[in-house]
Amino acid sequence: MEAGFHAIDSDWCRIAFQRAPAPLVVCDSASLRVLGANACASATYSYDPDEWADTDLLRLFEPADHERVRAAVAIAAREGEAQLPALPHLGKHGACQRCRLLCYRLNCDEPPLVMLAMQDLSEAEEAQARLTHLEDVLGVSQEVTGLGCCCLNLTTARLTWSAQLYKNLGLAPDSVMPSMEHLLARVHPDQRPRFAQAIERCIVDGETFDTDLHVTWPDGSEHVLRATGHRIAGDPQSPHWFACATVDITEQRRLRDQLLMAEADLRHAQEIAHIGTWAADLRTGLIETTSAETYRIFRIDLQAEDGTGGPFTLDQLFRRIHPEDVPGVAAAREHTLNTPGARYDHRYRIVQGDHEVRYVHSQADVVRDEDGKPLRIVGIIRDVTDLTRAEQEIERLAFQDEVTGLPNRVAMRRHLDEAFGASQGLDEPVAVLTVELARFRDINLTLGHLNGDDLLRDVARRLRTELGDQVHLARTGNAQFIAVLRGVRAYHAGAVAETIAHVFESTFLIAGVRYEIAAHVGIALAPGHARNPTDLLRKADVAVHQARQGARKTMMYDPAQDPYDPQRLALLGQFRNAIAEGQIELFCQPKVTMATGAVIGVEALARWRHPQLGMVPPAEFVPLIESTELIHTLTTAMLQSSVRQSHAWRQDGLALPIAVNLSTRNLTSGTLPGDLRSLLAKWNATPDWLGLEITESSLIVDPDASIAQLNALSGMGFRLFIDDFGTGYSSLNYLTMLPVDVIKIDHGFTTNMLRDRRAGAIVKATIDLAHDLGLSVVAEGAATREIWDALLACGCDEAQGYYVAPPLPAAELPGWMRQHALRHRGAGTTH
Known part of the structure; x- marks a missing residue:
C-alpha cells in the first residue's frame, strides 16, 4: 500500500475499513487511481484484493457517467464530501448494479485521498417498484370496489386518506387535509357521537366496529356508507395503526329498501x-x-x-x-x-x-x-x-225461492230448457203442471204475509212429500207452484195432478186455526200441446185459468178452449194504428118491430179490415182491447162514426137512430156525458140520434158509479139498452134502479129456445118481466122464421138477427132498406 494510504493505517481503522458491510474504495483524487478496497468491494466488483492496485476508478462506471464521477471526487477533495444519486456500477466481468456514490476526503495532503462508499439501491428500487405497483393495484381495486380507506399511524399520528375515501365523502381528491374532524363532519349529527366513540374504542381497546353511516355530501345529497374499523399492531405491546374502510352502499340500500317495500x-x-x-x-x-x-x-x-x-x-x-x-x-x-x-x-x-x-x-x-x-x-x-x-249465496238467491226453499221460476225455466235441449226434438215427453192456490190473497190480507209464508212453506212441504225427488217442483209466483215431469212420468200427468189435488183435501193450520185451502191444477204436455218451453208454460197457465174459471180441481189443456192466441195479442199492438189509418169500419145491423116489421134503428158494429189478414172478426180483437185503455179509443171512434153516419143519412132523408155499445171502462170513466155533449154539439145533433147499449155484466163492477152515469145519460135524453140480458150475475134489484128503456135478450137464449125448454122459459119470463117494468124488449139472434114466430108469440117487441138482416156496411144500409120496404109491402103486415 502506498504512503498515501496511511490515513487508514491504524489497526482500528483498518479493521473497520475491511469489515465494513458496504463496498469501500480509496483513490487518489488527482489521478483517480485506486489505492485500496475492502473485502465487500472485492466481492461486489469481483476483483481479487491484489487486482485493485493502480486500477482506474472510472473502470467501475459507465463511460457516460465518468465526468460526473470525476466531478464528485473533485468536490469531495475540495469540500470534504460529495455524492451522486443512483447510477450503474460495473463489475470486473461486466455485471451491473445500481448504487448511490458517497465521496469523503480522508486527509489534507495534496492531492488528498478520497474514500468512495457504494450504497446498493437495487433491492430498494425493486421494493419501491413493487410498492408503486401495489399502490396502483390498490387504487384501482378501491375505485372498482368503491372501498375507501383512512389509516392513522398511532406512533406518529400521521393520517392518510385514499382517493376513494375522498370520493365516498363527496370530496375532490386532496381537497381537504385528512383529519378525523373532517371525517366526522360528513357524518349525520345524530350518528356522529356514536361513530366517534366507536373509533376511540377501536384505537384504545382494539374493539372493531362495522356500522352504517348517513353522510351528507357538499352538494346536499344523502348517502349511506358502510364503515369498518380495525386496530393493526406492529408487535404485541405496541398498537401502531388504526385503519377504517368505507364503501358507499347508497344504491345498495336503495335497492334493498325497494326490495323490502316490494316484498x-x-x-x-x-x-x-x-x-x-x-x-x-x-x-x-x-x-x-x-x-x-x-x-x-x-x-x-x-x-x-x-x-x-x-x-x-x-x-x-x-x-x-x-x-x-x-x-x-x-x-x-x-x-x-x-x-x-x-x-x-x-x-x-x-x-x-x-x-x-x-x-x-x-x-x-x-x-x-x-x-x-x-x-x-x-x-x-x-x-x-x-x-x-258468495257465489253459492248468489246461486241460492238466483235459483231458490227464499220462502219455501224450492227452486224459483228461473231455476224451473232452466230445468225446462235442459229438458227440451236434452230430449233432442222431444223424443222424451215433458209435462208441466201449474198449481195455483185459491184465494191466497185473502189469506195474506186477513192473516198477514208472515202467516201467508207459513202456509206456502206447509204447501211446499206437503207437495215435496207426495211428489218425491223424481218431480221437479218449483215456486214460480205468489201463490203458484209448477211441477215438471219428464220421461215416462209425463204420461201420468193426470194422476200426478190428482195427487196434488189430494194434498189440499186436508186442512192447513194457520195461526193456530185450521183452514180449508183450495187449489187448481192446469196440465200441458209436450210435444202434444207445445214444442218449446215458453208455449208449454203458457198453455199450462191457460189450463189452470180454465180450471179456476170452471171451479175444477184439475184440467188438461184444451186448444178449443184457448182464447189466448199469441197472434191475437199481436193484433192488439196493431190496433191503435188501425183506427188512425181508417181500418176500423162501421157496420150496422137493423132492428125491426115484431108487429109491423118496420125498421126502427140499427146497432153499430165495429169491423177491422186488416191490410194483410183481411176482415178480422170482432170476437178476436174486442175482448183483447176491453181490458185496456184502447177501448176508449174504439168507443170514441164508433160514436164519432155513428154521429157522422146519422148526419149523412138525415141529409138524405133517413132519420134512423144508431145504438152504440159501451164497455165497463167507458161507463166508469166519468167523462162520458161531457164527451157525448161535445160530440152532439159538433154535429148539431140531438140525443135521439144515438142509443147506448150497456152489458149487464158491466154494471156489477161498480154499481153505484154505473147507476150515476146512466142517470146522467138518461137525463140528457139518450135511450139506454141493457145488452146481453141474462148472461150477467147482477141482482134483479138493480133492474129497478136503472134508468134503462130497453132490455136485449142474449142470442144464446133465443137461438136455443126452440130445442131447449128452459131457454124458452127464460125468454118468455124476461119479456114478461120487462113489460111489467114498463120496458121494451129486443131479441138478438132471430136467425130463422121459426125463432121469429116463437118470439112473436111470446110478445117480444123488437128483433134483430140474420132472419132480418146480417150486419151491413153503413153505406149499404139505405139500399137494403129500400128492398126491405118493398118486401114488407108485398108481404103485408107479416114478416
Whole structure:
C-alpha cells in the first residue's frame, strides 16, 4: 500500500475499513487511481484484493457517467464530501448494479485521498417498484370496489386518506387535509357521537366496529356508507395503526329498501287477495315457498310441522285436502305433468286443523328440463272461500225461492230448457203442471204475509212429500207452484195432478186455526200441446185459468178452449194504428118491430179490415182491447162514426137512430156525458140520434158509479139498452134502479129456445118481466122464421138477427132498406 494510504493505517481503522458491510474504495483524487478496497468491494466488483492496485476508478462506471464521477471526487477533495444519486456500477466481468456514490476526503495532503462508499439501491428500487405497483393495484381495486380507506399511524399520528375515501365523502381528491374532524363532519349529527366513540374504542381497546353511516355530501345529497374499523399492531405491546374502510352502499340500500317495500307490498297484496305463491320440487317432493299467505292458507307451522320443524312435503299437503277432492286434485296434477303446455288450474277444498273447510283455487305451470321431463311446479294458490260462498249465496238467491226453499221460476225455466235441449226434438215427453192456490190473497190480507209464508212453506212441504225427488217442483209466483215431469212420468200427468189435488183435501193450520185451502191444477204436455218451453208454460197457465174459471180441481189443456192466441195479442199492438189509418169500419145491423116489421134503428158494429189478414172478426180483437185503455179509443171512434153516419143519412132523408155499445171502462170513466155533449154539439145533433147499449155484466163492477152515469145519460135524453140480458150475475134489484128503456135478450137464449125448454122459459119470463117494468124488449139472434114466430108469440117487441138482416156496411144500409120496404109491402103486415 502506498504512503498515501496511511490515513487508514491504524489497526482500528483498518479493521473497520475491511469489515465494513458496504463496498469501500480509496483513490487518489488527482489521478483517480485506486489505492485500496475492502473485502465487500472485492466481492461486489469481483476483483481479487491484489487486482485493485493502480486500477482506474472510472473502470467501475459507465463511460457516460465518468465526468460526473470525476466531478464528485473533485468536490469531495475540495469540500470534504460529495455524492451522486443512483447510477450503474460495473463489475470486473461486466455485471451491473445500481448504487448511490458517497465521496469523503480522508486527509489534507495534496492531492488528498478520497474514500468512495457504494450504497446498493437495487433491492430498494425493486421494493419501491413493487410498492408503486401495489399502490396502483390498490387504487384501482378501491375505485372498482368503491372501498375507501383512512389509516392513522398511532406512533406518529400521521393520517392518510385514499382517493376513494375522498370520493365516498363527496370530496375532490386532496381537497381537504385528512383529519378525523373532517371525517366526522360528513357524518349525520345524530350518528356522529356514536361513530366517534366507536373509533376511540377501536384505537384504545382494539374493539372493531362495522356500522352504517348517513353522510351528507357538499352538494346536499344523502348517502349511506358502510364503515369498518380495525386496530393493526406492529408487535404485541405496541398498537401502531388504526385503519377504517368505507364503501358507499347508497344504491345498495336503495335497492334493498325497494326490495323490502316490494316484498311488503307483495305480502300485503297476497294477504288482501288471499293469494300465496308456491313451488314444488318433483324430485324431492318438497314444497318450496317463502309466501306467508301460503302458510296461512294451509295452516302450516314450519317449526311444529310433524314435530320436526322440517320442510313441508307434497304428501303433507295432500293430507290437508278434503278427502272427496283428493282424486280430482291428483287427476288434474297428473294431466298437467303428462301434457306439455297444459296449465294446472283446479279448485278444491282443504280441511284445516279446526276442521274448518276452506275453498282454494290453485294455478301452476310445470318447469321441464331439455328433454321435457317435469322438474318443478311453480304456481299460486288463492283462498276463495268468501268468493265461493258468495257465489253459492248468489246461486241460492238466483235459483231458490227464499220462502219455501224450492227452486224459483228461473231455476224451473232452466230445468225446462235442459229438458227440451236434452230430449233432442222431444223424443222424451215433458209435462208441466201449474198449481195455483185459491184465494191466497185473502189469506195474506186477513192473516198477514208472515202467516201467508207459513202456509206456502206447509204447501211446499206437503207437495215435496207426495211428489218425491223424481218431480221437479218449483215456486214460480205468489201463490203458484209448477211441477215438471219428464220421461215416462209425463204420461201420468193426470194422476200426478190428482195427487196434488189430494194434498189440499186436508186442512192447513194457520195461526193456530185450521183452514180449508183450495187449489187448481192446469196440465200441458209436450210435444202434444207445445214444442218449446215458453208455449208449454203458457198453455199450462191457460189450463189452470180454465180450471179456476170452471171451479175444477184439475184440467188438461184444451186448444178449443184457448182464447189466448199469441197472434191475437199481436193484433192488439196493431190496433191503435188501425183506427188512425181508417181500418176500423162501421157496420150496422137493423132492428125491426115484431108487429109491423118496420125498421126502427140499427146497432153499430165495429169491423177491422186488416191490410194483410183481411176482415178480422170482432170476437178476436174486442175482448183483447176491453181490458185496456184502447177501448176508449174504439168507443170514441164508433160514436164519432155513428154521429157522422146519422148526419149523412138525415141529409138524405133517413132519420134512423144508431145504438152504440159501451164497455165497463167507458161507463166508469166519468167523462162520458161531457164527451157525448161535445160530440152532439159538433154535429148539431140531438140525443135521439144515438142509443147506448150497456152489458149487464158491466154494471156489477161498480154499481153505484154505473147507476150515476146512466142517470146522467138518461137525463140528457139518450135511450139506454141493457145488452146481453141474462148472461150477467147482477141482482134483479138493480133492474129497478136503472134508468134503462130497453132490455136485449142474449142470442144464446133465443137461438136455443126452440130445442131447449128452459131457454124458452127464460125468454118468455124476461119479456114478461120487462113489460111489467114498463120496458121494451129486443131479441138478438132471430136467425130463422121459426125463432121469429116463437118470439112473436111470446110478445117480444123488437128483433134483430140474420132472419132480418146480417150486419151491413153503413153505406149499404139505405139500399137494403129500400128492398126491405118493398118486401114488407108485398108481404103485408107479416114478416
